[in-house]
């Protein structure tokens with residue numbers, strides 16, 4: 008279960024997890040839920056699904072305050088808050104059409120990430136700052 | 146300080162003030178060789194590859210002259226026509242191929258970040274000779290060298306950057322580099338072509354005094370250096386507006402009457418109408434010297450990254 012997603016970002020989280028009609032487990036989405044800490048939040052719950060480190064990094068970029076609860080046998084078995092990575096490798100697309108990473112070269116994109124509201128990501132190759140991080144996620 | 150041998154020169158930001166000072170001093174030692182007064186064989190047996198994915202004759206020739214003056218050899222291409230690049234080869238592959246033929250690679254490329262990518266695919270030092278609208282560190286070093294060589298120092302000088310400060314990458318790089326040297330900056334641009342605020346903030350954060358104006362005549366009496374850049378016609382939708390602006394940012398003899406005796410005028414060239422040719426004959430004009438300085442600066446860098454000297 009991923010809690011404390013900024014309101015409106017739940018569908019983006021589903022996209023990061025690659026969840027579509029073909030998914031075989033139960034998926035529950037709660038949108039615009041009252042929250043003490045963030046006034047409104049979204050929640051996503053996916054059964055039988057663990058997150059890869061890259062997925063956690065992607066979620067951290069769009070929901071820096073999200074918490075990931077692993078539920079086993081109806082109990083919260085693990086609970087951790089995502090951590091904003093200081094480098095985002097292969098998870099964002101550079102918005103500069105003239106950036107070398109947008110050509111057919113054998114490299115992954117690479118961004119320096121700085122915390123903030125919202126976080127700031129700058130391309131290691133061309134220095135361009137990402138304007139809309141959720142839209143830039145691969 | 147990072148070791149120089151094998152070092153990539155990708156962005157002026159990768160160089161500390163101490164690094165840059167070493168380059169300037171080495172360049173001064175190169176000047177007599179660059180002028181042909183002395184000769185050197187320090188890079189004999191070494192090969193420079195100039196990979197120019199877009200033409201830039203001046204940059205390429207100055208690198209080649211630098212290498213040949215030091216006894217080294219040169220190979221490469223000056224545009225992609227007829228090369229395997231045209232057949233769709235990646236930059237990564239081109240660089241890995243060239244690595245087998247040369248000791249140092251100079252790269253000019255139309256895409257930003259190309260030099261950094263190239264450097265990741267070779268152990269050979271890569272020197273960025275311009276990547277799209279990105280970095281061109283050897284040009285910045287050449288500008289810093291000209292100021293330092295002509296004025297004996299950079300710290301404490303009052304340097305006016307004049308012209309299109311919004312779009313010119315040259316002027317952004319020189320502004321941040323000068324900030325690290327303790328010069329004070331005066332930014333002179335037409336309305337709408339001011340220096341981007343991020344760069345002004347970056348410069349101010351170093352403690353560098355920055356002032357801004359639209360009037361060139363106000364800064365001439367106090368400037369130690371006038372660094373003039375081109376104002377491009379394309380930036381103005383209205384040709385009459387362009388004429389007006391170009392006219393008021395023109396450096397000519399009447400304007401220089403107010404200047405300090407030892408004030409120098411620089412320009413990355415080519416100029417159009419920004420500097421009246423009559424200025425060429427005054428002791429202020431240093432832009433041709435600045436163009437020549439491309440060679441000693443690049444000689445110094447080639448020796449340093451090849452671990453010689």
Ligand SMILES: [Zn+2]
Nearest residue numbers: 101106130133
């Ligand atoms: Zn980029």
